[in-house]
Amino acid sequence: DTAVSQTPKYLVTQMGNDKSIKCEQNLGHDTMYWYKQDSKKFLKIMFSYNNKELIINETVPNRFSPKSPDKAHLNLHINSLELGDSAVYFCASSQDKDTIYFGEGSWLTVV
């Protein structure tokens, strides 16, 4: 029943590895987002897709690459992980860029 679901919930990996986080929404929304929450709890947008088209790309290292195979899915791939990438990554969705609903978050720890 989960509206916005993301996997994995927890991920511990070594520096230099490549990892992916997957997100799916069953709300029928046309816009999906990736937000990053750092250790100070600050929430910052990374990317947004509207009907599979990238519409927001904030100042994010190009090691981060989003992919939207269809409007219900938005995945995040991270290459060459660094210690500073440790954070909680939230997927979210909205209809027509309106109210945003968040997924449960993916806790990434880079060691």
Next chain:
Amino acid sequence: GENVEQHPSTLSVQEGDSAVIKCTYSDSASNYFPWYKQELGKRPQLIIDIRSNVGEKKDQRIAVTLNKTAKHFSLHITETQPEDSAVYFCAASAYNQGGKLIFGQGTELSVKP
């Protein structure tokens, strides 16, 4: 671009008291102002929102006010309960910017029984 400032960063109140959290924004094009509550280890959850054509909105013990001229908006929680303890975030967005939400820094509310 938009910048949202939120105060205070921490707030401690006695159960039954009121709590007020204030935010200011910089972009006059912003027209949507949601508030999210985030409990420890959980996702941010929308608790109330207000649009720029409205000055005040209430939902039971929660109310939000918006002053477009001064570019500030506030969250008011009355009759606080221990389960209100969480981090609260204000945010602002403009439709013509792709619905991008810019968040405030968060307020950690602690309600003491």
